[in-house]
Amino acid sequence: MSLLPFGSLPAHKPRRFVPAAVDLGDWSQLAPLFDRLETASPRCASVPELERWLVDWSELGAALDEESSRRYIAMTCHTDDADAEKSYLQFVEKIEPELKPRQFKLEKLFMAHPLRTKLPSPRYDVFIRDVQNHVELFREENVALETEEAKLTQQYQKLSGSLTVQFRGEEKTLVQMGKFLEEPDRALRQEAWELVAKRRLQEREKFEEQFDQLLALRERIAANAGFGNYRDYTFRRMGRFDYTPKHCFDFHDAVEREVLPAVRELQARRRKQLGLDALKPWDLSVDPLNQPALKPFEKVEDMVARSQRIFDNLDDELAAGFRQMQDLKLLDLANRKGKAPGGYQSTLNESRMPFIFMNAVGQQRDVETILHEAGHAFHALATRDDDLLAYRSAPIEFCEVASMSMELLGNEFIEQFYSAADSIRARRTHLEGIIGVLGWIATVDAFQQWIYTTPGHTSADRAVAWNKLMDRFGGDVDWRGHEQARSHLWHRQLHIFIHPFYYIEYGIAQLGALQVWANSKRDKAGALRDYKTALALGGSRPLPELFAAAGCKFQFDAATIRPLMELARTELEKLQAESK
Numbered sequence: 001m002s003l004l005p006f007g008s009l010p011a012h013k014p015r016r017f018v019p020a021a022v023d024l025g026d027w028s029q030l031a032p033l034f035d036r037l038e039t040a041s042p043r044c045a046s047v048p049e050l051e052r053w054l055v056d057w058s059e060l061g062a063a064l065d066e067e068s069s070r071r072y073i074a075m076t077c078h079t080d081d082a083d084a085e086k087s088y089l090q091f092v093e094k095i096e097p098e099l100k101p102r103q104f105k106l107e108k109l110f111m112a113h114p115l116r117t118k119l120p121s122p123r124y125d126v127f128i129r130d131v132q133n134h135v136e137l138f139r140e141e142n143v144a145l146e147t148e149e150a151k152l153t154q155q156y157q158k159l160s161g162s163l164t165v166q167f168r169g170e171e172k173t174l175v176q177m178g179k180f181l182e183e184p185d186r187a188l189r190q191e192a193w194e195l196v197a198k199r200r201l202q203e204r205e206k207f208e209e210q211f212d213q214l215l216a217l218r219e220r221i222a223a224n225a226g227f228g229n230y231r232d233y234t235f236r237r238m239g240r241f242d243y244t245p246k247h248c249f250d251f252h253d254a255v256e257r258e259v260l261p262a263v264r265e266l267q268a269r270r271r272k273q274l275g276l277d278a279l280k281p282w283d284l285s286v287d288p289l290n291q292p293a294l295k296p297f298e299k300v301e302d303m304v305a306r307s308q309r310i311f312d313n314l315d316d317e318l319a320a321g322f323r324q325m326q327d328l329k330l331l332d333l334a335n336r337k338g339k340a341p342g343g344y345q346s347t348l349n350e351s352r353m354p355f356i357f358m359n360a361v362g363q364q365r366d367v368e369t370i371l372h373e374a375g376h377a378f379h380a381l382a383t384r385d386d387d388l389l390a391y392r393s394a395p396i397e398f399c400e401v402a403s404m405s406m407e408l409l410g411n412e413f414i415e416q417f418y419s420a421a422d423s424i425r426a427r428r429t430h431l432e433g434i435i436g437v438l439g440w441i442a443t444v445d446a447f448q449q450w451i452y453t454t455p456g457h458t459s460a461d462r463a464v465a466w467n468k469l470m471d472r473f474g475g476d477v478d479w480r481g482h483e484q485a486r487s488h489l490w491h492r493q494l495h496i497f498i499h500p501f502y503y504i505e506y507g508i509a510q511l512g513a514l515q516v517w518a519n520s521k522r523d524k525a526g527a528l529r530d531y532k533t534a535l536a537l538g539g540s541r542p543l544p545e546l547f548a549a550a551g552c553k554f555q556f557d558a559a560t561i562r563p564l565m566e567l568a569r570t571e572l573e574k575l576q577a578e579s580k
């Protein structure tokens with residue numbers, strides 16, 4: 001029995017280079033394919049031949065990528081199946097380490113090819129730019145350091161994931177404790193919050209130590225690659241060609257100036273509604289009117305049917321895409337025992353079809369997630385016809401525009417899930433969430449900018465720097481009596497440990513999504529047309545052009561944020577008035 005919810009999928013195109021019967025989990029069968037590409041490269045005597053070679057390379061890459069995705073999906077759908085886990089780990093441990101040097105060899109061959117400069121522009125510009133960047137940054141001596149870094153990040157995950165507390169006679173993970181912050185009983189919320197904060201603080205030395213080791217490694221990696229600091233190295237490694245640290249600082253300033261007033265307003269209202277003198281850290285997630293949680297659906301089939309109706313209302317093409325995903329069983333959405341937590345969208349790169357994984361249990365959050373992941377899926381469907389694998393995905397800053405826009409556009413039809421009154425509540429919660437998270441994004445990004453450009457700092461300096469940012473972006477929350485927890489709050493943000501500098505992307509993308517939404521308020525059809533045009537470009541154009549195609553500016557300054565915040569606030573006021 002297959003562990004995948006879907007069977008064999010219709011191939012987008014018959015294979016031309018990869019043999020039909022190849023075992024993609026057997027390196028001895030894969031190595032000859034890389035040999036063939038290596039010998040074929042210098043023999044490409046014309047531009048069309050070199051292009052064909054690139055497509056063969058893409059075909060192999062896509063087949064391997066899909067193999068890895070299939071194993072990952074099988075494992076996350078059946079965490080209790082030892083074979084599924086073994087099969088995934090076999091690919092990660094046996095195939096991927098072999099692939100990396102061979103891929104790198106092909107990249108070098110491509111960059112050195114005499115006809116490379118004759119490839120038509122702008123078609124190959126982004127591809128060449130990215131390959132060149134990768135080749136230039138590669139350092140043999142960094143391979144071992146990166147392995148060491150990966151091991152350290154695993155230790156962070158292990159420590160973080162292993163923490164539990166005893167709460168009312170039961171052992172609970174810290175994630176499980178999260179839901180108690182939504183309890184109307186304030187004393188219970190406080191107890192739950194303090195228990196978690198205390199548990200984390202017990203490990204603070206370990207977290208600090210782990211981070212110091214990571215920091216030292218990262219500084220060495222950057223120095224090996226010839227950079228003065230890890231920040232500048234990472235900007236290059238992440239392919240941030242279209243914005244600089246200066247743009248990120250503009251974003252921080254703009255959030256402080258344009259977003260924080262809205263955050264404070266929302267906090268003040270929450271405080272009043274809860275009847276409190278001051279908001280404590282455990283007062284931020286509970287419904288301020290003590291209403292029971294929203295109930296958008298009972299059964300997952302119902303969630304799918306209602307989501308389908310939202311897409312039917314939005315656009316025929318997107319609706320057909322979502323229907324096709326149902327027909328091909330490319331959705332595994334119900335929470336059940338033996339499934340990994342969370343939700344994700346994964347693209348099966350050879351069949352060029354998206355798959356969505358979720359753990360829906362009937363909460364408003366599930367509705368936001370299905371709309372979000374469907375946005376990613378529409379992105380994958382829109383790029384199907386590009387034969388260059390690298391162009392079938394976009395930079396993360398734009399991928400999240402695809403998904404976050406779909407949350408906002410889909411929310412316009414949220415009545416498919418709710419009564420009129422509950423629809424208002426769902427829209428408000430969503431918008432307040434967007435406004436609320438921008439300050440946290442600025443905090444996390446500014447903190448990392450400081451960390452990697454302040455050599456020789458101590459862990460006490462880090463706490464001071466973090467607290468300054470909390471003062472700046474945290475709004476009006478009363479932390480008195482919990483200063484220690486506040487100083488080390490960043491320990492829970494796994495990106496800082498595991499994916500350094502990866503966070504501002506969410507802010508950049510949210511500004512794009514808000515612009516798509518603003519456009520759709522003026523011209524629904526036009527905004528959707530631009531959205532789809534931009535999605536279809538995949539990764540073939542630089543970020544500013546992807547944003548422009550979607551009808552957005554690629555800017556994160558106050559002038560861009562101001563009208564978006566005005567729109568969000570007007571919309572919230574409208575919803576507030578309607579709910580009376």
Ligand SMILES: [Zn+2]
Pocket residue numbers: 372376399400403
């Ligand atoms: Zn996403």
